[in-house]
Amino acid sequence: xxxxxxxxxxxxxxxxxxxxxxxxxxxxxxxxxxxxxxxxxxxxxxxxxxxxxxxxxxxxxxxxxxxxxxxxxxxxxxxxxxxxxxxxxxxxxxxxxxxxxxxxxxxxxxxxxxxxxxxxxxxxxxxxxxxxxxxxxxxxxxxxxxxxxxxxxxxxxxxxxxxxxxxxxxxxxxxxxxxxxxxxxxxxxxxxxxxxxxxxxxxxxxxxxxxxxxxxxxxxxxxxxxxxxxxxxxxxxxxxxxxxxxxxxxxxxxxxxxxx
Amino acid sequence: xxxxxxxxxxxxxxxxxxxxxxxxxxxxxxxxxxxxxxxxxxxxxxxxxxxxxxxxxxxxxxxxxxxxxxxxxxxxxxxxxxxxxxxxxxxxxxxxxxxxxxxxxxxxxxxxxxxxxxxxxxxxxxxxxxxxxxxxxxxxxxxxxxxxxxxxxxxxxxxxxxxxxxxxxxxxxxxxxxxxxxxxxxxxxxxxxxxxxxxxxxxxxxxxxxxxxxxxxxxxxxxxxxxxxxxxxxxxxxxxxxxxxxxxxxxxxxxxxxxx
Numbered sequence: 452x453x454x455x456x457x458x459x460x461x462x463x464x465x466x467x468x469x470x471x472x473x474x475x476x477x478x479x480x481x482x483x484x485x486x487x488x489x490x491x492x493x494x495x496x497x498x499x500x501x502x503x504x505x506x507x508x509x510x511x512x513x514x515x516x517x518x519x520x521x522x523x524x525x526x527x528x529x530x531x532x533x534x535x536x537x538x539x540x541x542x543x544x545x546x547x548x549x550x551x552x553x554x555x556x557x558x559x560x561x562x563x564x565x566x567x568x569x570x571x572x573x574x575x576x577x578x579x580x581x582x583x584x585x586x587x588x589x590x591x592x593x594x595x596x597x598x599x600x601x602x603x604x605x606x607x608x609x610x611x612x613x614x615x616x617x618x619x620x621x622x623x624x625x626x627x628x629x630x631x632x633x634x635x636x637x638x639x640x641x642x643x644x645x646x647x648x649x650x651x652x653x654x655x656x657x658x659x660x661x662x663x664x665x666x667x668x669x670x671x672x673x674x675x676x677x678x679x680x681x682x683x684x685x686x687x688x689x690x691x692x693x694x695x696x697x698x699x700x701x702x703x704x705x706x707x708x709x710x711x
Numbered sequence: 712x713x714x715x716x717x718x719x720x721x722x723x724x725x726x727x728x729x730x731x732x733x734x735x736x737x738x739x740x741x742x743x744x745x746x747x748x749x750x751x752x753x754x755x756x757x758x759x760x761x762x763x764x765x766x767x768x769x770x771x772x773x774x775x776x777x778x779x780x781x782x783x784x785x786x787x788x789x790x791x792x793x794x795x796x797x798x799x800x801x802x803x804x805x806x807x808x809x810x811x812x813x814x815x816x817x818x819x820x821x822x823x824x825x826x827x828x829x830x831x832x833x834x835x836x837x838x839x840x841x842x843x844x845x846x847x848x849x850x851x852x853x854x855x856x857x858x859x860x861x862x863x864x865x866x867x868x869x870x871x872x873x874x875x876x877x878x879x880x881x882x883x884x885x886x887x888x889x890x891x892x893x894x895x896x897x898x899x900x901x902x903x904x905x906x907x908x909x910x911x912x913x914x915x916x917x918x919x920x921x922x923x924x925x926x927x928x929x930x931x932x933x934x935x936x937x938x939x940x941x942x943x944x945x946x947x948x949x950x951x952x953x954x955x956x957x958x959x960x961x962x963x964x965x966x967x968x969x970x971x
Contacts, residue, residue, distance in 0.1 A: 472845045548848035585732045588808035
């Protein structure tokens, strides 16, 4: 006697790629944790309600507690037959206002948001001014005293290319290789209405744990004249986390986009 | 027997003009109320602690609960001898992160933030898209279906000039004249990263109670094809609040600047 056909046999499994925006402030980070609310957890809960399936969502990489995203990419598999535009709309209604699915598309079953990622772009916002900004408070690090941005630019340029970034990796990982390639760096003044707001953008083929925040913390020391731009080479060569500066706060960090 | 000299005799009274930025979301509005936290109340409390005086802060006008400001102007008088830069810095430290004093200057004693205001500029943000925006959620009204922006533009132009705006005044005021002059209106797409975010800017020599929100609510009806642009003239002439559309939500409204 054969088993009756299940719903899963009738409706083929599909793979969905989603691009996400989130305000990381209220979350313990991307990944589901024993305590605290995670971005992954909120999306998985909503998908469970919408699809009646247990859905696992995989991102291009974890983001830490308090880190934001303008273009995090993730994938998940489901047998749902919902039309995709309505599926996205219903999902957004459940996860608003701190998470938003900017786009949703069906992709080949083998697409993997983490393993297929080729490059990532991060941006870190620094408000370099004595006057706080009400609207950028959740989204930037306020450094009141003027920084030497030319020195920061010179120091950042030394990081471009393929290097062992072990000195900029926070503890708690067990990676085989700490070599990554930074494609380019850029400092931008963000808005005409925000003359003191600077964005440091870094694109690389991958990032170590808290690598951007450790780089930014070091760059602020450079901008304060406490570390010379030429010392950056020595810090890289030391392959020792203690040689670099402290991690910059999570609030200023945005995952901008992931390329495949 | 004469009274000993008080501190107030020694230190002359000064008048301070401050320009304020605030996120109106958590407040019951500008003005101190029996219930709820007000922007005026938070600033007055901080000034009391800093100056040991009972300080009254007068703004260019009240803003409603939930309305934001990029450039609200206010004045207050104090005998304090604090150097002005430090005074501003200390005040900002006490009222952050939802209120910020962008600038502070000493002005002649007769300067009055409300009575001397010549023009005000408001901006209202509409996110005209099905996908919500995490970062603009507190600061815009999401209208999912596409609006006819040409019709809105045509309707707005009819409001420019001196008119009796009684149809756009909410109940609860007892003004002698409801005539105001709108200097200009403008629709701007705000950010390159936000192609669906529109700012409707209105500058006038004064605004009636909830006038901007009542205009915007009516404009959205125009954009939806429910009110024709040519009907705006009839709505003005009716001088009847019931002829115009409902008030748009407070979250999208910003007081941008006040001219003296």
